[in-house]
Amino acid sequence: GEDVEQSLFLSVREGDSSVINCTYTDSSSTYLYWYKQEPGAGLQLLTYIFSNMDMKQDQRLTVLLNKKDKHLSLRIADTQTGDSAIYFCADTASNTGNQFYFGTGTSLTVIP
Amino acid sequence: DAGVTQSPTHLIKTRGQHVTLRCSPISGHKSVSWYQQVLGQGPQFIFQYYEKEERGRGNFPDRFSARQFPNYSSELNVNALLLGDSALYLCASSLSGSQPQHFGDGTRLSIL
Numbered sequence: 001g002e003d004v005e006q007s008l009f010l011s012v013r014e015g016d017s018s019v020i021n022c023t024y025t026d027s028s029s030t031y032l033y034w035y036k037q038e039p040g041a042g043l044q045l046l047t048y049i050f051s052n053m054d055m056k057q058d059q060r061l062t063v064l065l066n067k068k069d070k071h072l073s074l075r076i077a078d079t080q081t082g083d084s085a086i087y088f089c090a091d092t093a094s095n096t097g098n099q100f101y102f103g104t105g106t107s108l109t110v111i112p
Numbered sequence: 113d114a115g116v117t118q119s120p121t122h123l124i125k126t127r128g129q130h131v132t133l134r135c136s137p138i139s140g141h142k143s144v145s146w147y148q149q150v151l152g153q154g155p156q157f158i159f160q161y162y163e164k165e166e167r168g169r170g171n172f173p174d175r176f177s178a179r180q181f182p183n184y185s186s187e188l189n190v191n192a193l194l195l196g197d198s199a200l201y202l203c204a205s206s207l208s209g210s211q212p213q214h215f216g217d218g219t220r221l222s223i224l
Contacts, residue, residue, distance in 0.1 A: 004154075033212065042116075042202055043155070043215040088154055092210070099168045100145070100204075100213060102154030 002026045004089060006103035013111050018076040020106045022089035027070060029091040034063065034074045037086045037105070046074070046087075076108075084110045114139070116205050116216035124222045125193050133188045133219045137205030143167075144186040145213060146178055147202040155202055161186055162209045190221075198223045 003025045012018045024032070030051050035043040049056045049063045049072075056063045062075040072089055086105040117136045125131050137144050143162040147155035157170035161180035180186045184205075190197055200220050204213035 030210065031212065035215070042217040043204075045212055045214055048212050090154075099157045099160065099170065100147075100155075101157070102147075104154050 002091065002101040004091060004101050004103040006087075006089060006106045008104065009107050009109070011109045011111060012079050014079060014081060016079055018074075018079045018083070018108055018110075020074045020076075020087050020089075020108065022072040022074075022103055024070050024072065024089070024091050024101075026091065026101075027067065031092060032063075032065060032072050033090040033100075034061075034072075035088045035090060035102075037088065039085075043088065079108075079110050081110045081112055084108055116203055116214055118201075118203050118216040118219050120219060121217070122220045122222075124224060126224050127193055127195060129193050130189065130191050131193060131221060133190075133201050133203075133221070135186045135188070135203030135205075135216060137184050137186070137203075138214055141205035141207055141214075142184055143206045143209045143211075143213075144180055144184065145204045145206075145209075146186070146188045147204065148172070149200040149202055149218070151199075158188065160209055167209050193223050195223050197221065 033048040034046045060077045064073045088105045090100045090102045145160040146158040149155040159178040160168040164180045175191045178188045200218040202218045204215045206213045
């Protein structure tokens with residue numbers, strides 16, 4: 001099946017940029033997603049990118065997609081303490097219909 | 113507009129019992145998916161339903177079953193509960209199965 005990998009932890013200072021990375025194995029994914037999960041809560045859809053795009057910007061968020069290397073990244077500009085959470089990337093593998101595959105999540109800690 | 117709503121928010125059961133979890137999708141969404149999230153891991157796909165038909169099933173035992181009703185709400189049933197079923201159960205809805213999924217806050221199930 002599809003394999004989605006992320007680094008487990010990231011720590012940044014408030015005001016700096018954060019970059020969260022993700023690699024995936026299925027080259028035929030149509031959409032790739034970023035979700036945010038705060039303690040005790042469900043997943044909040046942050047942004048997503050269509051597979052024929054290289055970049056998508058949405059306010060403080062920038063998503064970069066390198067299809068050749070199967071690498072997805074999420075950049076958060078001017079990171080705030082409220083951005084501290086777990087971030088998941090997800091994609092849908094073509095051979096399993098619309099099943100979402102999630103990474104293990106990256107725990108972002110923002111230091112004041 | 114109301115988001116995805118799940119009930120109950122918390123549930124405590126003992127081994128061998130049965131549990132039913134409920135989900136109401138965002139108005140207009142016809143697809144519902146269920147995920148299991150064990151502490152420290154990303155969500156794992158259990159089922160997807162679209163227009164009351166099962167469209168996908170993850171690698172879970174037959175003790176897990178689900179259904180979708182004419183109003184697009186859904187139930188997840190788990191029989192013969194095991195300690196390992198303790199997890200956060202997340203429901204997500206989308207316009208159709210291939211569109212971005214929006215998550216509820218989940219049901220925290222604890223098995224004693």
